[in-house]
Amino acid sequence: MRLVSSYLSTALMALVVLGSASNVMAAKPTVAKPSLILQQPNVSLALANELIDATMAVCHAEGKSAVVAVVDRAGNLIALQRDDSVGPHNTDAAVRKAYTALSTKTPSRLLANNARANPDSSNLNTVHDLLLIGGGVPLKFGNEVIGAIAVGGSGGAMQDESCALKGIEKVLPTQK
Template sequence: MRLLSNRFAKALLAVTVLGCATNVSAAPAKASSNLVLQQPNVSLTLANQLIDATMQACHAEGKSAVVAVVDRAGNLIALQRDDNVGPHNTDAAIRKAFTALSTKTPSRTLANNARANPDSSNLNTVDDLLLIGGGVPLKFGDDVIGAIAAGGAGGAVQDESCALKGIEKVLPQKTR
């Protein structure tokens, strides 16, 4: 009898400890679930589709380009450059995409605003921003999930046009 009650006591202790451990480990997860953000973001697949569509748009107009896509944190996700595009355009495309993401504004609009508004003109002193057209924020619903930029296609208007055509092909208006 004593052996049975000893085993029963140990089993009951084990179940109690497991029950407490389960409650302790479940409590932080439940309490912290609202502390963990879940946000839409640009995937590599989406970035590559956007780049392909943007390059096709540039090529359809007889232009070569470099196209960069950054995610919602400003990290470079994908980049593609035509053979005959100047090397400075690669850095420019990345910085224009970052600028569009960071300001949630097309980089050409930001550049125009900075020229027209003396209070905004100092934006050209921020190292990572590039106030040249070609960068466009990527939206999914109300969220800015990243940005795309083209460079080397013949100027700010042409760069932006290629990017906008790529976006329209891959992310139709209903998702943006």
């Protein structure tokens, strides 16, 4: 009798567990409000590599060596390529210029010019990770900034920016 009682207790417990599980499965799932979930375009590794290849090709066609960096919309480094002859400081500069262009949604050369011309903005050079030197350009998808690209070491801020803009034009020709 005790054995039967033990089996009945186990069977009853199993029914309770199954019943509870089916109630949980039958309950409506909680759905977050669509306005709370972000769906944002971003730079992929494939896009970053295409941009870098195109930009390096432009620099090389002009007889210039360079380092090119691409960051995503959060400022994370996605890809980087450096020619053998480019100084190591240019690598850090390219990453920081890309971050600056992304963070401010402004080409880094324009930001540098504005900071020099406007006393209220002159302290931007004290903000950690911003680098007020030309060569960084925001990447846009429609009206959204999805990342940034920057060139360093190609022969000055104007040359760096020119290589970046020509590289973007080859891969994302609708961006201005």
